[in-house]
Amino acid sequence: MVKIDFRTKKIRLIFIILLVVGVLMLIVGGFMLSRYSSSKLTAMPNPTQPDSPKSTTPNPTIAPDFTGVDVVTNETISLTQFKGSVILLNFVNYGCSSSLNQIVSAQLLAIRDLREQRDDFVPISIFCGCCPPDSLRNFAKENGLSWPWILDTNNSILPQYADYLREYGYPTLIFIDEDQHIREVTGYCDVSTLGIKIDGTR
Numbered sequence: 141m142v143k144i145d146f147r148t149k150k151i152r153l154i155f156i157i158l159l160v161v162g163v164l165m166l167i168v169g170g171f172m173l174s175r176y177s178s179s180k181l182t183a184m185p186n187p188t189q190p191d192s193p194k195s196t197t198p199n200p201t202i203a204p205d206f207t208g209v210d211v212v213t214n215e216t217i218s219l220t221q222f223k224g225s226v227i228l229l230n231f232v233n234y235g236c237s238s239s240l241n242q243i244v245s246a247q248l249l250a251i252r253d254l255r256e257q258r259d260d261f262v263p264i265s266i267f268c269g270c271c272p273p274d275s276l277r278n279f280a281k282e283n284g285l286s287w288p289w290i291l292d293t294n295n296s297i298l299p300q301y302a303d304y305l306r307e308y309g310y311p312t313l314i315f316i317d318e319d320q321h322i323r324e325v326t327g328y329c330d331v332s333t334l335g336i337k338i339d340g341t342r
Contacts, residue, residue, distance in 0.1 A: 141164075159260070179296050180231070182239045202320035203229070203314065204300035208266070208290035212271050212280050219320065226261040227316040231298070231305055234266050235275035240310060243280070243328060247311040250331045252285050254338075261338050263287040266297055301323040 211281040219227070228251065232244045251263050265285075267276060269292050280289055292298050298305065304312050308327040315324040316338055323341045 146289075154219060154289050162270055173287065182230070191315045200317075200323060203227075203316045203320050203322050205320075206290075206297040206300065208292060208297060210288050211276050212289050212292040215288075217290055219264070219316075222262050222264070223320055224318050226318060226338060227320075228338065229266065229301075229314040229316055230261045230263060230265045231310065231312040231314075232267075233271060233300065233310045234279060235272045236268075236270055244311055245311075247328055248285055250334060251287075252283065254334050255287070258335070258338075261341075265289045266301075267291050268298060269293045269295055313337075 180292055183309070203219060207216060209215070209216050219229075225261045230247065230251065232248065233240055234248075235241070235242050248265065254264065255261075266289065267289065271291060273291060276289055276291065290297070301312070301314065304314060304325045308325065312331060313326050313334075314322055315326075317323050324337055326337070329337065
């Protein structure tokens with residue numbers, strides 16, 4: 141057995157330093173071990189819970205139903221009567237402002253041009269109650285626009301879609317699938333873009 145002589149100051153000092161270093165190493169080692177164990181436990185999957193999806197897709201909104209009178213044919217039109225068809229619901233204002241007439245006219249004519257290319261969707265145009273009925277009838281007849289044109293005279297339709305209108309103004313285009321879910325909402329679209337969005341609505 142080796143006996144340590146603590147009588148000299150130098151030996152005592154070395155012993156104390158070694159003792160302190162050893163204690164510190166034990167403390168640091170214990171801390172690192174606990175951190176490692178904790179991270180491993182956190183990373184392990186919980187077998188009792190399913191994995192959370194990376195992203196969730198909200199359920200599509202059902203388009204609010206409405207009933208109105210076609211200003212051209214005087215027929216009563218409702219949204220639900222077209223269930224089973226892709227619908228292009230377009231909110232427009234014509235006859236109240238010359239500057240607005242230009243873009244609205246271009247949108248309506250683009251819808252007409254697409255309808256001449258394909259008949260797999262139903263356009264429905266909704267006009268605010270301030271639009272002059274005679275101007276709507278004349279424009280529709282002169283340009284061969286033969287789909288429902290509803291004048292919202294009692295302001296019962298526009299409030300149901302007010303959030304979209306506030307975002308896009310006139311025109312606002314709402315693409316509705318066969319089950320009457322809103323799939324996309326946008327502003328003005330040319331003919332080719334309309335076709336792409338109709339395809340994406342199915």
